[in-house]
Amino acid sequence: MISSPHRVLVSQSIVLLILAHILTACPTPRWNIIEEDRIEEGEDGVYHIVNRGENLFRIAKAYNVDLQELAEINDIEDISQIKVGQRIFIPGAKEIKKVEVMQTVENTQTTEPEKEKKNNTTTSKPKNETAQHKSDEIKTYKGRFIWPVNGKVISYFGVRGGKNHKGIDIAAPEGTKIVASESGTVIYSDDKLRGYGNVIIVKHSDNFITVYAHNKVNYVKENDVVKKGQVIGEVGKTGNAEAPHLHFEIRDNTKARNPLFYLP
Helix, strand or coil, X not given: CCCCCCCCCCCCCCCCCEEEEECCCCCCCEEEEEXXXXXXXXXXXXXXXXXXXXXXXXXXXXXXXXXXXXXXXXXXXXXXXXXXXCEEEEECCCCCCCCCCCCCHHHHCCCCHHHHHHCCCCCCXXXXXXXXXXXXXXXXXXXXXXXXXXXXXXXXXXXXXXXXXXXXEEECCCCCXXXXXXXXXXXXEECCCCCCCEEEEEECHHHEEEEEEEEEXXXXXXXXXXXXXXXXXXXXXXXXXXXXEEEEEEEECCEEECHHHCCC
């Protein structure tokens, strides 16, 4: 049975300027200002309620959504761990769709066992569906980046209260030192991003970008080269933060990734 859609309520977009370092033929790099992805008026997203026999691969296939994106936005690191009744947010979907139910192993092995014993030929057991789609497995890159601050995650990546949260929030006492999650070049260090207070954006190799927001103070300036683990600022509550915490993002080019898939 298909559950009724749970539409994500729209909210006004909070502008988060992500600076993508676009290399051009000019001697001076050009900066491109990108707005944060939000679920906007007219852009649909639904919650799919997992039914018996469904798995994440088949849900992604039914909605024509990238499996990795679906896993990251729903904080699912293990494809086999979804449960009946679990809500899976489907970005961009306009309606609940029917998902082809996986045939159980028990059903596929109801052939005549006695005949199989008498026959000299070998019959192979049905393969687990997850094993059949190795190329579609969820990928994690644990340890690619280090934690920028020690603290408790108080807000996770994905849809939260109708807003598509593009990072994680880590609670820590005001003044706690923030370190660069990876070596790179500072491409932004200022407080001009409305709502985010003091922000540092660092560009790394392979087009990765990390964002550190709501800082009490920034220790680095634009074009500074920083090393992995180097102190770059202090945790604060600038911008619209109600309590001291670090808003932290990892982006691959301009696409937000779930930091928990990349941190140790």
